[in-house]
Amino acid sequence: MEGRLRSSLRVLLVDDHTETAEMLQVLLMRRGFVVMTACSIATALAAVDAWPIDVLVADISLPDGSGNDLLRQLRAASELKAIALSGLDRASDIRRSREAGFDEHLSKPVAIDELVGALERVRKGEGTWIE
Numbered sequence: 001m002e003g004r005l006r007s008s009l010r011v012l013l014v015d016d017h018t019e020t021a022e023m024l025q026v027l028l029m030r031r032g033f034v035v036m037t038a039c040s041i042a043t044a045l046a047a048v049d050a051w052p053i054d055v056l057v058a059d060i061s062l063p064d065g066s067g068n069d070l071l072r073q074l075r076a077a078s079e080l081k082a083i084a085l086s087g088l089d090r091a092s093d094i095r096r097s098r099e100a101g102f103d104e105h106l107s108k109p110v111a112i113d114e115l116v117g118a119l120e121r122v123r124k125g126e127g128t129w130i131e
Contacts, residue, residue, distance in 0.1 A: 009123055010051070011035045014044045014058040014070065015085065020108075024057075027112045033119065041065045041073070048074060055122060057115070059108075060086040060097065068100035075101055081122040085110060 011033050015021040021037040028035045036051055038044035041064045044056075056074060058067035071082050084097040089107040097105040103122040106114060 008054075009033050009119065010054045011119065012038060012044060012047055012051075012053040012056050012058075014038045014040075014056065014062065014067065016040060016059060016061075016063050024110075024112070024115065028115070028119075031112075031116055039063075041070045044070055045073065053080060055119060056080055056082040057085060057119075058082065060084055060088060060093070068096060068102075071100050071102060083115070083118050083122060 011028060013021055013024055013028070013035055015024070015037070016039045018039065021039065025035045025037050036047055036053075038047045040062055044058070047053075056071060058070055060067040062070065067084055067086075074080060074082075082102045084100075084102040084105040085108055086093060086097070086105065087108045089105075094105045104118045106118055
């Protein structure tokens with residue numbers, strides 16, 4: 001059952017650090033997820049137009065805006081699950097991610113098991129927050 005959940009989960013991973021995005025894409029695909037990458041808000045929006053997604057995993061700091069901005073734009077068109085990735089993990093940064101609508105906020109560098117766990121939680125509607 002878990003393999004079926006993973007294989008049916010379409011993830012859009014948005015990170016402007018190409019090596020990080022490629023590494024996470026490979027590791028997630030090895031775990032059974034379907035993953036597309038984008039490096040900016042513009043490329044993420046184009047990807048969503050061409051490919052329906054279930055979960056957005058977005059870096060907060062992008063070259064043409066923030067992951068928060070991206071999620072707000074995507075949520076205007078449809079409801080989707082979302083995980084923030086950020087090198088910023090102060091309480092105020094986490095609060096802004098939550099206010100933008102992210103289901104979880106993970107700090108970089110993220111361990112693959114931590115990301116997989118977050119994907120599985122948000123897929124099941126069990127996103128968690130550190131208060």
